[in-house]
Amino acid sequence: MDENDKNFEAYFQGKMSAKQSLDFQTAMEANPQLKSDYDLYVSIKRATAEIKRDEIRSQLKSLGLDEEKEINRTSSSPKNKTSKIFTLIKTGISIAALFMIGFWGYNAAQSSGNEELFAQNFDVYTVKSSRGENENNQYAAYKKGNYNAFTVLADGEDHSPELELMLANSYLVMGKVEFAISSLNKISDDSSFRDQKYWYLGLANLKINNFKETKKHLLHLQSLSNYKKQEATKILSKLN
Amino acid sequence: MTDQEVFSSIIEGGQSLENATQYILQSNVGLMHTIKSKLNLSTVDIKDKYADSISNLIWNIQTGKFKADSKISTYLYKILYNKSIDHLRHISTNKNRATVDIESHQHINTLDDEHTTFQRMAFDEVKTEILNLGARCQGVIMDWAYYGYSMKEIAERNNIENADKAKKMKYTCLQKLRLLLKSKKIHY
Numbered sequence: 445m446d447e448n449d450k451n452f453e454a455y456f457q458g459k460m461s462a463k464q465s466l467d468f469q470t471a472m473e474a475n476p477q478l479k480s481d482y483d484l485y486v487s488i489k490r491a492t493a494e495i496k497r498d499e500i501r502s503q504l505k506s507l508g509l510d511e512e513k514e515i516n517r518t519s520s521s522p523k524n525k526t527s528k529i530f531t532l533i534k535t536g537i538s539i540a541a542l543f544m545i546g547f548w549g550y551n552a553a554q555s556s557g558n559e560e561l562f563a564q565n566f567d568v569y570t571v572k573s574s575r576g577e578n579e580n581n582q583y584a585a586y587k588k589g590n591y592n593a594f595t596v597l598a599d600g601e602d603h604s605p606e607l608e609l610m611l612a613n614s615y616l617v618m619g620k621v622e623f624a625i626s627s628l629n630k631i632s633d634d635s636s637f638r639d640q641k642y643w644y645l646g647l648a649n650l651k652i653n654n655f656k657e658t659k660k661h662l663l664h665l666q667s668l669s670n671y672k673k674q675e676a677t678k679i680l681s682k683l684n
Numbered sequence: 685m686t687d688q689e690v691f692s693s694i695i696e697g698g699q700s701l702e703n704a705t706q707y708i709l710q711s712n713v714g715l716m717h718t719i720k721s722k723l724n725l726s727t728v729d730i731k732d733k734y735a736d737s738i739s740n741l742i743w744n745i746q747t748g749k750f751k752a753d754s755k756i757s758t759y760l761y762k763i764l765y766n767k768s769i770d771h772l773r774h775i776s777t778n779k780n781r782a783t784v785d786i787e788s789h790q791h792i793n794t795l796d797d798e799h800t801t802f803q804r805m806a807f808d809e810v811k812t813e814i815l816n817l818g819a820r821c822q823g824v825i826m827d828w829a830y831y832g833y834s835m836k837e838i839a840e841r842n843n844i845e846n847a848d849k850a851k852k853m854k855y856t857c858l859q860k861l862r863l864l865l866k867s868k869k870i871h872y
Contacts, residue, residue: 453832457695458748484862484872485829491811492830495822497739500709504731639843667699669841670823 448478452485499677506681561682562651565675569613569640572606586610591617603627605635612644616651624648639671646676655683685711687756694745697832701742708738708756715761723768733771737764806870813864821857828854 454460455468472479571583585594591614598611608627615624625648631641642665649657662676685693685707693704712734720730740763744750750759814825823842827833833841839850862872 457746480872484858487807487810487872488814488825488829488861490807491814492826493739493743494807494811495814495826496705496830497735500705500735500738501732503709504735667702669843670819670827671843673823674819 448481449485452482455482456486456489502677503681503684506684558650558653558655561679562647565650565679566616566647568617569609569644571610582607582610586614603630605631605637605641609637609640609644612648616644616648621648621652639665639669642668643672643676646679650679659683687752690756691745691752694742698837699831701831705738705742708741708760712738712757712760715757715764719761719764719768723772725768725771729771730768733764733767736767740767809865809868809870810861813861813868816864817857817860821853821860824850824854824857825861 451468455465460468472482571587582594582597585591585597595611595614595618598607603611608630612624612627615621615627625645628641628645628648631637633641635641642661646658646661646665649655649661659680662680665671666673666676685704690704690707693700716730716734719725719733720727725733737760741750741756741760745752814822817825820842824838824844827838827841835847835850835854838854839845839847842850842853844850844853865872
């Protein structure tokens, strides 16, 4: 953070002493460029707060408010107890039946919904580098989309992080999700493929309906970097 | 998280700010239920007002307007209640709806009412143009202005080589933003 940023933040947050604050105001009066920079800083602060607010709004859209429960709670009264008990039994039976149908339906819908969500977000990693003759064969197979051949060629070697990422992608294409997860977990967090590791770990778990792990990896990715930020937010909001 | 922890996490910024935001969002969902049924608001409206209220709470902590002199949940309730009442007033053509509990509508300064209409229009333009700058500049500007990450952290989070290049990138993005605003006759 440069000196101006530090002063802007301190003034904006009201952290300056009375004297510092007065000095800063005087400096702004004497220097129109400084005043202009500060005004832009405040406008950006405000604008970014609104962008964040919109993100929270999107996040909340997927949150289910238990309206039924609310309506029942606010409309309860001690009258007609017998009728209420009867209604409760009927409701109980209906809920149990609905639950069984719903559970089956939810699983089916959720499963196909997440297949779609996976398909919308999964793009095979595009190779950036190529080193050595052996690797060239492997890379060529991968680039041509011969994923099965690629996994055979790459078998039994010490893999670079990029090669692990390519293996994971190949396994994902081939539907061998557990193998993909195993490859991704071998990528170190120090590697330059760290962000891709968590993105594809999120997607791999999405593919096998392991939502807890999907959320864990995508939230972790968001805490680390802005890589695939919008896509991760969309998946997370759909899963919530 | 205690109120004090939430408070200091918001001031600290960065990932702590994000964690505190998610904590506030999840631990106060009950307020939405209460005000929704009290004022008969739609689900869509109460969710929007809840998001606005959380945003205002954070803003008021960051700008020193809220100094933890009451519980965070109490303060958030007041903001949400006020916003919901304002919303009802705005949309209601039905006099019955205007008979909601106006007496308890104590005013709290929020993001929306501390600026003039002209300033708000300028802020809207700034927001639009930040979104128009593209994902890369948007990421850098959000990390710098909203989260307060250091240049080193911004470089790591946005896949930029080092802190110096991140600083240069921030400068370039701000220059682009100024130009876009200038084309809309907003000068900074």
